[in-house]
Amino acid sequence: DILRFYPIYINLKDMRMTFTNRQYGRRTIVEIPMKDLDSSIATLFKNHLLELLESSPDDMVVIDLENVRFLDSTCLGALLTAFRQTGSKRKVALAAPQTAVLEVLNAARITRVMAITRTLNEALCLLPEHWLADS
Amino acid sequence: DILRFYPIYINLKDMRMTFTNRQYGRRTIVEIPMKDLDSSIATLFKNHLLELLESSPDDMVVIDLENVRFLDSTCLGALLTAFRQTGSKRKVALAAPQTAVLEVLNAARITRVMAITRTLNEALCLLPEHWLADS
């Protein structure tokens, strides 16, 4: 396995935080260091996802939501536009969302276009045919 | 052991709560059902303690603070005046205070007149000579 990092530095909550990409075979895991995916970082979140989707167009993407306690409409929209701009060719999975985040994802019926898994490992074990996009 | 109850009904936090006395040998345990000993119940708290101290003047009193997360100056004062009005004859112990409550008790150096114990059981096992009042 080759480890690759695409850190984006942002000054948030008086400390620097960065989205990180971690390679796992043909999958890229996006790690989210902040507790809140809110409107103050929606643009950064979208740009990070777009850059990732463009730079390695064949990988699957797993977004690790385990530490995220809050997701608002702007970051939900960031996720969806990034997904849309790849022409729905990319398979995206959302791993380990907390209850509050899951409620927002469910309100948007997001499983129609992406997979949701209970754990990160489940996402990494998903077979291509179970990734909902394009299916 | 004889079980005696002196319930005082108060309408607090939209529900009825009551201080309860429980007899344990020659000790009376005062149980506090509310999380906050604040100014909205300081008078009730003082009256409950005074009534107890008058009705059974020879018992020791153990105030079970385990569930109390907040103590303000008015309830601290209620405790001290009730104690004072018995002529410092009564032995009082404060059992199992949480950190925030302990800080207030320590700021008043209350162990000069009452015992503080880590657990309720420790208070019940205290020998009379270790109860600080009158010592």
Add this chain to the structure above:
Amino acid sequence: MSHRVSLGIDSRVESVRFLRAAIRGLCDEAEVPASLISRVELCVAEAVCNAIEHAYARQTDRKIWVNWVRHDDTLAIRISDCGQSMATDLFAMARDIRLEVDPDDPCSLRGRGRGLALIHAFMTAVDYTSADGLNHLDMRLAIPQSPQSLPSCGEDADSPSSGTP
């Protein structure tokens, strides 16, 4: 008995997380079930972000007020600003905005335009009014009564539990 707390922040997105934290604290103290607290938190954040972005066009030195009232069976929250009002028909339309994504409809994958729809989805009632230069978004959420808030000390006094510890 009703309980009321009002809150205010400057119109900066960086302040919204503090407002959310205060709302969480208030709802928790008011015994709002945890599953509803996260909805309230989201809806307050969406409404406040709308005021910052649309009513104030991202000016950061304006004020936003949140009035939080806990009634016995409902939570009533009003978000107020003194910026640009929203057209009444725009607000009425928001009720019908589809939240759901549809793989065959790229428009359903849009980046914005889900805030009011989420508020409608999660709150029991939502209203928007403007008067005297002030705009108010009112949301109400029905709160199920918790069993422990029913009177119970009669029982306690009648059925003493076994006494010694």
Add this chain to the structure above:
Amino acid sequence: MSHRVSLGIDSRVESVRFLRAAIRGLCDEAEVPASLISRVELCVAEAVCNAIEHAYARQTDRKIWVNWVRHDDTLAIRISDCGQSMATDLFAMARDIRLEVDPDDPCSLRGRGRGLALIHAFMTAVDYTSADGLNHLDMRLAIPQSPQSLPSCGEDADSPSSGTP
């Protein structure tokens, strides 16, 4: 960067616990250490109860405002009322009021008169001012910087942890 939230309640003792809950939420979000949060909570409650009891003589329909500001290294909280002002010398005297009980001094076992002394004991600095019909109690608390709030991502980028889960 500083963060500010203002809060307001009616002058009723029953509302104070909600204010405390909001303050807890704010301080927690602002990464104030837990041991200091309970002190802040107490001091805000003491100051607000003083305003209710002394400035407003227990009238329940007046207003009390709390202005909460988190600076990098301090918390600044202002409690304001528009009632009866406290005499300046009374406030100055409070600094010397003894909190400690003394078994030989019945006066040290008094029921009241410990609120301001507790505020002085727990806060770094306290001040009281009146102007234009408003009274302000200002308290400041120094907050130790937590190590995790120092920049650290340079390290993260240089020393990747072993990759696969």
